[in-house]
Amino acid sequence: MADGIIRLDEGWRLDEGHHFDEPPHVPPPLSATPPRLKEKGKHMDYIPDTRQSRYDWYTNLSDNIVAEAVKFGLSNPDALAAKALADAIIAKMDLTDVAISELAGAKNAERDVQAVKLPQVRALVANWKTLPGMPGSGSDGVLKLQGTASVFDENTYKPALHLSISGGTVRVAFQKKGVEAMALYSRLAGAILWERIAIEHHSPYHDTRPLAQPNVPEVREYMARGIVHDEEIGMNSDTVSITFSGT
Numbered sequence: 247m248a249d250g251i252i253r254l255d256e257g258w259r260l261d262e263g264h265h266f267d268e269p270p271h272v273p274p275p276l277s278a279t280p281p282r283l284k285e286k287g288k289h290m291d292y293i294p295d296t297r298q299s300r301y302d303w304y305t306n307l308s309d310n311i312v313a314e315a316v317k318f319g320l321s322n323p324d325a326l327a328a329k330a331l332a333d334a335i336i337a338k339m340d341l342t343d344v345a346i347s348e349l350a351g352a353k354n355a356e357r358d359v360q361a362v363k364l365p366q367v368r369a370l371v372a373n374w375k376t377l378p379g380m381p382g383s384g385s386d387g388v389l390k391l392q393g394t395a396s397v398f399d400e401n402t403y404k405p406a407l408h409l410s411i412s413g414g415t416v417r418v419a420f421q422k423k424g425v426e427a428m429a430l431y432s433r434l435a436g437a438i439l440w441e442r443i444a445i446e447h448h449s450p451y452h453d454t455r456p457l458a459q460p461n462v463p464e465v466r467e468y469m470a471r472g473i474v475h476d477e478e479i480g481m482n483s484d485t486v487s488i489t490f491s492g493t
Contacts, residue, residue, distance in 0.1 A: 301339050308332040360401055361481050398424040403480030405470045409488040416453040416490055418468055420446075425472030425479070434458060435465035435487060445473060456492065463491040 294300050308329050315325035371391055374380060386392050405428060408419040420428050427447045431440040432455075444451055458464055470483040 297339075301336065304332045304336050308336065356401060357481055364402060400474060400479040403472050405472055405480070405483040407468055407470050407483055407486050409468060409486050411488065411490065412452065414493050416466060416468075416488060417450045418453060419450040420470060421449065422472070425474055427473040429471045429473055429478050431469045431471075433467050435467055440469060457490070461492070463489055465489050
């Protein structure tokens with residue numbers, strides 16, 4: 247069947263739908279059924295995204311898995327294994343929280359030491375510069391005592407506040423000078439603890455809080471700290487006060 251036509255004695259069966267002197271009847275091959283594509287949908291995860299929510303989730307799993315396992319047929323060893331995994335994560339998160347707290351305390355201690363010691367260093371340097379031998383010694387260059395362009399230092403940054411009464415509010419004015427915002431604190435004169443009353447990005451801030459006792463004038467004290475990347479930095483501003491009568 248070199249020319250594609252059925253001939254005698256070539257093994258073709260007429261009961262299969264073939265005819266002499268015609269091309270053989272060959273059904274087309276069956277095509278493979280393509281696999282069904284999975285429908286795309288939003289992936290919902292039962293584990294929360296935020297750190298605190300995850301911590302709460304791990305804690306809840308640790309607290310309840312052993313009791314709940316009995317209800318749905320999970321073996322006690324498997325439940326305890328899941329609890330151990332959750333407890334291991336919780337332990338590391340707790341260590342992180344301790345480190346964060348210690349870092350905050352260390353930063354506060356560093357700030358407090360510089361607030362006291364740096365003015366003393368400045369006073370010493372000012373005295374050195376009055377000595378007769380300083381001008382020609384070159385020591386001011388070696389010790390880097392020469393003035394340079396101002397460079398922002400998060401550790402020594404110290405804001406300043408200016409208060410006034412405006413329209414029945416205390417007007418708190420400031421200049422950011424390198425920080426992103428200002429954390430503003432207030433307290434009544436004689437109180438020990440400060441209350442953070444605002445995080446303000448633009449000056450001035452108007453303190454609209456009412457008098458602690460109606461119709462009784464009060465002396466309010468204010469203090470501020472700079473904020474960079476959502477974290478308080480630098481030193482406390484000087485405490486400033488104003489008498490507020492509500493009008």
